[in-house]
Amino acid sequence: MSRFGRSGPPPIRDTYSLLVLNITFRTTADDLFPLFDKYGEVVDIYIPRDRRTGDSRGFAFVRYKYEDEAQKAVDRLDGRLVDGREMMVQFAKYGPNAERIQKGRIMETVPKPRGRSRSRSPRRGYRDDHRGRDSRRRSRSRSGDRYGRDRYRERDHHRRSRSRSTSPDDYKRRGRDSPSRSRSRSYSPDDDRKGGRDSLSPARRSTSRSPRKTPPPREGSPAKRNDDRSPVRRNDDRSPVRRNDDRSPDSRSPST
């Protein structure tokens, strides 16, 4: 929740969200508030935190009341050294201000870049290369961590891929009948989530790793077959003589 979320999201109608990146993990909204508030009226500041650790993710969202102020803040605070780190301030793609744009796209409210629009487009057309911030932009830090995050992604991808390995066969066969349904079920988010949690699906694993654990067929459970198959035939085919003699305790009991 934002620092100003006295009662949830404020009733802001026209606010512009700024995305602050490259900030230290210790930087909090309180630290950014005075900085951004100095350049304009900050309506709200939100810093997403990790659910597991609860630590800041290294970026924050600052909502400004006016676009000009936000733009100024971007130009002023972008690259400002905070806690020993240079924070990058840029307009957020998502947010209340962006929502309007999205809606505009769906609706016909979006002004077409014919000629008049060209006159005003500070947000998108905003460029500041003359400052030469490219030097520090992105900086040298951009290697290593990516692997950690990508690794998780790859793992997930592989896991899912393997799961599908069993699908191709059925997919091809049944795909013609109803590919939509088959695919829908396969890509069900719920199923994927459950699988990930359990890590292993009993049904899938059974089919996949059964060979090794599967007991010899000749020693199958007699009781099971008894129920499944005809007892009469089984009896005749199994040579009851030997079995009776060997297994029947009744035969030996009286003898002793």
Next chain:
DNA sequence: GTTGAGCGTT
């Protein structure tokens, strides 16, 4: 205790 591309909730 660490990390460093990105896009948001309570």
